[in-house]
Amino acid sequence: MTQTARPFELYDATLRDGMQGEGMSLSAEEKLRVALKLDELGVTLIEAGFPASNPKEQELFALLAQETWTHSTIAAFGMTRRRDLRADEDPSLRILADAFCDVTTIVGKTWGLHLEKVVRVDPAENLRLIADSVAFLVGEGKRVIYDAEHFFDAWRDDREYAHRCLRAAVEAGADTLTLCDTNGSSLPMQIHEAVSAVVAELGEHARIGIHAHDDTGCGVANSLLAVQAGATHVQGTTNGIGERTGNANLTTITADLQLKLGIAALPDGHLPKLTETAHFVDELLNRTPRPTQPYVGRNAFAHKGGLHIAGIRADASTFEHVDPVDVGNQREILVSELAGKGTVVEKAADAGLEVSDEQATRIIERVKELEHRGYHYEAADASFELLLRRETGVYEPLFRLESWRVIVEQRAGGRVETEATIKIWVGDERFVRTAEGNGPVHALDRALRDAIAGVHPHLADIELVNFKVRILDETKGTGAVTRVLIDASDGQRTWGTIGVGENLIGASWDALVESLAWAEQPGRAVAAPAPRGDAADDDAVPVAR
Ligand SMILES: CC(=O)SCCNC(=O)CCNC(=O)[C@H](O)C(C)(C)COP(=O)(O)OP(=O)(O)OC[C@H]1O[C@@H](n2cnc3c(N)ncnc32)[C@H](O)[C@@H]1OP(=O)(O)O
Numbered sequence: 001m002t003q004t005a006r007p008f009e010l011y012d013a014t015l016r017d018g019m020q021g022e023g024m025s026l027s028a029e030e031k032l033r034v035a036l037k038l039d040e041l042g043v044t045l046i047e048a049g050f051p052a053s054n055p056k057e058q059e060l061f062a063l064l065a066q067e068t069w070t071h072s073t074i075a076a077f078g079m080t081r082r083r084d085l086r087a088d089e090d091p092s093l094r095i096l097a098d099a100f101c102d103v104t105t106i107v108g109k110t111w112g113l114h115l116e117k118v119v120r121v122d123p124a125e126n127l128r129l130i131a132d133s134v135a136f137l138v139g140e141g142k143r144v145i146y147d148a149e150h151f152f153d154a155w156r157d158d159r160e161y162a163h164r165c166l167r168a169a170v171e172a173g174a175d176t177l178t179l180c181d182t183n184g185s186s187l188p189m190q191i192h193e194a195v196s197a198v199v200a201e202l203g204e205h206a207r208i209g210i211h212a213h214d215d216t217g218c219g220v221a222n223s224l225l226a227v228q229a230g231a232t233h234v235q236g237t238t239n240g241i242g243e244r245t246g247n248a249n250l251t252t253i254t255a256d257l258q259l260k261l262g263i264a265a266l267p268d269g270h271l272p273k274l275t276e277t278a279h280f281v282d283e284l285l286n287r288t289p290r291p292t293q294p295y296v297g298r299n300a301f302a303h304k305g306g307l308h309i310a311g312i313r314a315d316a317s318t319f320e321h322v323d324p325v326d327v328g329n330q331r332e333i334l335v336s337e338l339a340g341k342g343t344v345v346e347k348a349a350d351a352g353l354e355v356s357d358e359q360a361t362r363i364i365e366r367v368k369e370l371e372h373r374g375y376h377y378e379a380a381d382a383s384f385e386l387l388l389r390r391e392t393g394v395y396e397p398l399f400r401l402e403s404w405r406v407i408v409e410q411r412a413g414g415r416v417e418t419e420a421t422i423k424i425w426v427g428d429e430r431f432v433r434t435a436e437g438n439g440p441v442h443a444l445d446r447a448l449r450d451a452i453a454g455v456h457p458h459l460a461d462i463e464l465v466n467f468k469v470r471i472l473d474e475t476k477g478t479g480a481v482t483r484v485l486i487d488a489s490d491g492q493r494t495w496g497t498i499g500v501g502e503n504l505i506g507a508s509w510d511a512l513v514e515s516l517a518w519a520e521q522p523g524r525a526v527a528a529p530a531p532r533g534d535a536a537d538d539d540a541v542p543v544a545r
């Protein structure tokens with residue numbers, strides 16, 4: 001069969017090669033959840049693990065065997081037989097043969113350096129290692145994918161021998177030859193040249209695949225060039241996790257194949273599951289999804305420059321290379337000192353508010369002035385909405401402030417006590433409340449909520465989930481301006497507010513009041529997007545409340 005006649009295969013190696021990345025670890029149950037999610041996305045093959053490696057992998061294979069797979073086929077991974085064992089005696093090949101899955105992938109050496117230094121066999125013996133191992137698994141009824149480790153180094157070192165390794169695998173019955181850029185050393189043109197040569201020589205007899213790593217930052221490009229050269233099987237990992245700098249990012253490759261090269265890599269209609277799948281894997285690994293990740297990052301369709309936003313409003317394709325909906329992502333308009341009137345109009349519409357041209361001009365001038373003083377609305381959408389409301393006359397304050405006071409007292413024995421007193425008015429009624437807390441913001445929050453709980457019972461459901469402080473001009477020491485960002489949540493939505501001032505507690509109070517006020521504004525049509533905390537993360541200093 002020719003390469004082009006073969007249906008395209010996406011091979012997700014997150015659960016095996018992805019786990020070789022520093023800090024990556026999942027329990028067997030978590031791996032099962034990832035596999036089920038990848039099946040839902042519709043990747044062709046899922047490399048579930050190396051069952052001969054450890055008991056956890058074996059437990060995983062027992063779990064996988066009990067599931068029904070709709071779109072994906074599970075592959076078990078292993079390596080060629082040990083040099084001093086027959087294939088049918090090699091315990092790790094036996095485990096592969098006995099695994100429930102019909103597909104096995106085995107890795108074998110191709111590069112002289114490895115033969116001499118790692119496996120310590122001569123080139124002829126290595127060919128026997130490859131042939132015996134493939135033939136054994138084929139004899140056990142498996143489809144065998146042969147991963148030619150360090151293929152591109154071998155190709156540069158000794159082309160003839162690299163080809164002989166591949167031929168040994170094909171002649172023994174391997175169905176797919178994956179050319180691996182194991183140490184990620186190759187560049188796109190080198191990949192293209194080598195893959196083209198292999199496709200020309202062996203493409204009639206086996207499917208040709210690519211397995212790239214990202215050590216030169218070319219993992220995705222290398223995979224795409226291999227496809228252009230005739231590969232129809234692409235290996236990679238979700239979000240590009242993996243050994244060293246990671247594997248080729250299969251999330252990006254999938255979208256590139258579908259949207260740029262017109263290759264149906266996923267079942268019809270499944271591409272919009274891409275963002276959700278990528279985030280699911282990150283969350284399970286306890287990683288913050290990378291905001292700048294192509295297609296699925298939360299910044300992938302975020303627009304900040306006023307001129308860009310004006311372009312987007314005129315026609316989204318001016319600044320969006322694909323429709324975010326196609327990959328399950330969404331557009332975001334960021335408010336900042338770089339914005340123009342169009343940004344204000346767009347954000348107001350999101351919040352169900354109307355602004356006139358004159359109001360939009362005034363609002364954007366105000367934003368620029370406030371950002372100059374240290375505000376950062378990109379990270380505080382809820383505060384921006386309140387600014388819009390104030391400027392358009394539809395802001396409803398929760399109360400009128402008479403005063404607040406915080407006392408921090410160091411007690412004998414080392415304990416620091418904080419007590420806050422607030423005096424506020426709601427209509428004609430005056431409330432005076434005092435509360436203790438484990439820090440000034442906590443105490444103020446408790447006193448404020450206690451005062452207005454009767455009028456605003458929903459505030460009881462709101463939690464402050466994140467509190468970040470950044471000193472904006474460190475050279476001024478204690479006289480510096482402080483920026484406080486608070487994220488609040490009612491369990492369904494999360495919103496961000498900001499306070500800026502020379503006094504840390506004053507800035508915190510402003511952000512706190514905005515958190516509560518945003519939640520109680522009437523007639524909000526659309527919930528504000530989650531806060532864009534990433535921008536402030538780098539310098540965030542955790543502060544005990
Ligand atoms: C390119 C890749 O990503 S391949 C996959 C890499 N992944 C992993 O290594 C994760 C799982 N690995 C493991 O659990 C272990 O390394 C095991 C179980 C596979 C092997 O463990 P050990 O037997 O203790 O060996 P070790 O890890 O030190 O590897 C070196 C041995 O493997 C042999 N070996 C390495 N590659 C191959 C191969 N492709 N075929 C046959 N033997 C091989 C070497 O000859 C050496 O054997 P020796 O100790 O008899 O000289």
Ligand SMILES: CC(=O)C(=O)O
Pocket residue numbers: 017107147148149150180181182183211
């Ligand atoms: C097989 C594999 O993971 C590699 O060669 O990188």
